[in-house]
Amino acid sequence: MTHSIKKPGLFWYLTEGIRTTLQLIRCLFFMAFYGYPRKGDGHPILVLPGFLGSDVSTALLRRFLNRLGYTAYGWELGRNLGNLKDLKGLSDRIQRVYQQNGQLVTLIGWSLGGIYVRECARANPAIVRQIITLGSPFGDLNAPNHARWIFDLISTGEQADQHWIAKVAQPVPVRTACLYSKQDGIVPWEACMEKITDNLHQNVKVKSSHFGFVANPLVFRIIVKLLATV
Numbered sequence: 001m002t003h004s005i006k007k008p009g010l011f012w013y014l015t016e017g018i019r020t021t022l023q024l025i026r027c028l029f030f031m032a033f034y035g036y037p038r039k040g041d042g043h044p045i046l047v048l049p050g051f052l053g054s055d056v057s058t059a060l061l062r063r064f065l066n067r068l069g070y071t072a073y074g075w076e077l078g079r080n081l082g083n084l085k086d087l088k089g090l091s092d093r094i095q096r097v098y099q100q101n102g103q104l105v106t107l108i109g110w111s112l113g114g115i116y117v118r119e120c121a122r123a124n125p126a127i128v129r130q131i132i133t134l135g136s137p138f139g140d141l142n143a144p145n146h147a148r149w150i151f152d153l154i155s156t157g158e159q160a161d162q163h164w165i166a167k168v169a170q171p172v173p174v175r176t177a178c179l180y181s182k183q184d185g186i187v188p189w190e191a192c193m194e195k196i197t198d199n200l201h202q203n204v205k206v207k208s209s210h211f212g213f214v215a216n217p218l219v220f221r222i223i224v225k226l227l228a229t230v
Contacts, residue, residue, distance in 0.1 A: 005190045007144035012185035016209050019183070023212035030217035031064055039228060040069025043103040043129060046094060048075045048113030049214075051082055051149035058110065061214045061223075068224065070106075073097055080112055082149045091120050094127065104129035106227065110214050111135050111187070112149055114178075121172045130175035130230050132223060134213035135184055137191035138168045145187045169195070176201045177226050179208075179219060186210035 045065050047058045055062075055074030062072035075093060077086055098105050106129045109117035114136025121128040137143065142165065171194060180192035180203060187210060193203040204226075208216045 005140060005143040005188045008146060008185050008188055012183055012209075013146050014185070016185040016211055019185075019209040020212040020215070023209060023217075024215040027060060027215040027217055027220070030220070031060065031067075034064075036067045039224070040065070042069060042071055043106065044097045044101045045070050045072045045106040045108060045227075046075065046097055046117075047072060047214075048090075048107070048109040048116055049080050050111030050113055050211075051080055051147070053110070053113075054079045058214050061108070061220070064220055065223075068227075070227065071101060075113075080116075082112060087116060087119055087123075090116055091123055094120055094124055098127040106230075107131045108223070109133050109136060111137075111147075111210065114138060115141075115168060118168060118172050118176075121174050121176075125173045128174045130177070130226070131172060132177045132179065132226055133192070134179050134219065135181060135187060135192055135208070135210050136178070137187040138178075139193055139195060140188075140191040141165045141168065143188050143191045145191075147186050171196070171201050174200070175230055177204055178202070179204045179206050179213070179222065181206050181208040181210070181213075183207055184210045 047062050049057045065072040077089055094105055104127055107117035107121055114133030115138050117131045118138055121131045178193055180189045182189045194201045197203055204222055206218050213219055
């Protein structure tokens with residue numbers, strides 16, 4: 001199959017580490033001096049890590065959300081190893097968070113975590129307030145990339161067949177914001193976008209490395225606006 005989408009450029013791939021480090025430093029200063037107006041309504045937000053990441057990798061984002069007045073949770077399933085069996089545990093986690101708070105749950109997923117939140121929101125639309133994906137290539141998992149997890153996910157045919165892969169790209173029946181970056185060095189930014197946008201589904205361009213999505217002041221500010229508009 002020929003793809004019009006190209007693998008992220010070598011420059012962006014090779015500079016992922018240094019760019020992420022610089023973003024992290026800026027993020028630490030940003031969080032230290034941000035005014036933190038308590039605009040949050042306290043509703044629960046579940047944040048999912050990317051491949052091989054644990055809740056430690058999303059700690060800064062969750063701390064930021066808590067300081068804003070929301071109630072942020074980690075996924076509490078250990079490391080994200082790309083096992084689709086985790087979707088059942090994640091759905092159960094979302095339901096527990098919803099029952100515990102009595103409010104609709106916002107789901108934020110970074111990279112592979114964004115694939116998961118889309119599928120869980122599709123299965124539980126009545127209890128999901130909105131979903132936000134951060135550099136998640138749900139639009140075309142077959143597109144060229146530098147992410148080994150995509151190859152592993154697709155190659156395990158008993159877990160993910162082409163029918164499932166095609167379903168991932170379909171819009172989810174809840175409010176959705178897809179953040180993508182043309183400076184992403186791991187996955188192609190074109191695959192991180194909804195193919196059709198409307199009042200319920202939008203794409204948001206940011207400037208970020210792939211690994212820096214969860215430690216980026218620009219991303220944090222956009223999330224603040226997205227949470228306030230629902």
